[in-house]
């Protein structure tokens with residue numbers, strides 16, 4: 001079966017954005033008079049909860065506040081998260097940068113007539129801010145399907161976001177490849193039956209990626225060849241579309257993508 005679409009996760013995969021999310025969360029807490037501060041180790045732990053609102057709620061759980069204070073804090077979460085999303089957009093508008101090889105592979109896929117989709121836990125406004133600041137206005141139009149944030153009830157590692165993306169594309173899992181940065185994301189994509197490429201980041205590098213068919217430090221580029229130890233499965237020094245098509249086809253033949 002020919003490869004017809006690439007489905008990308010956003011945070012950590014398209015761009016290494018979690019540090020900007022962390023800064024936006026902390027700025028939103030200050031704006032709302034909350035004396036919370038998520039340092040990097042704490043945020044690394046909190047990232048096991050997908051979804052920014054869910055992450056704040058989990059943090060509130062951990063505080064063990066008296067019932068009345070707990071309820072008041074929970075009631076504030078939608079407003080705090082809305083501020084955080086605004087602040088994230090401001091940060092990314094200044095500093096947004098796609099990961100190595102992402103724009104190249106997106107363009108290769110478009111040039112060859114493959115379709116593109118996004119499957120992310122993140123809030124839609126974050127995607128607009130990131131794509132506009134990196135690929136320019138109109139980049140949202142590159143994607144035939146974008147399933148984001150609260151559009152699915154069960155967030156990653158549940159497969160819902162990928163199943164919804166496949167449904168919107170009208171394609172079977174066997175005709176697509178997923179790109180992820182976290183073990184939650186790989187689990188979600190694999191549960192949807194997708195051949196999955198994992199490109200971990202600083203935040204996720206210690207997670208379990210055994211379910212992914214291909215694990216790379218990044219997609220690499222003609223100017224940024226992948227280190228030998230990081231690209232054992234590749235016949236080329238970075239992941240280009242031709243190599244991805246070859247690996248995807250081989251996985252179907254071997255029955256591994258099922």
Ligand code: XBP
Nearest residue numbers: 009010011050051052120121122123
């Ligand atoms: C990563 C997430 C998101 C972001 C924060 O999404 O879990 O929650 O960390 O964004 P993905 P929000 O890797 O699926 O792109 O605050 O908008 O949730």
Ligand code: MG
Nearest residue numbers: 009011012181
């Ligand atoms: Mg991610």
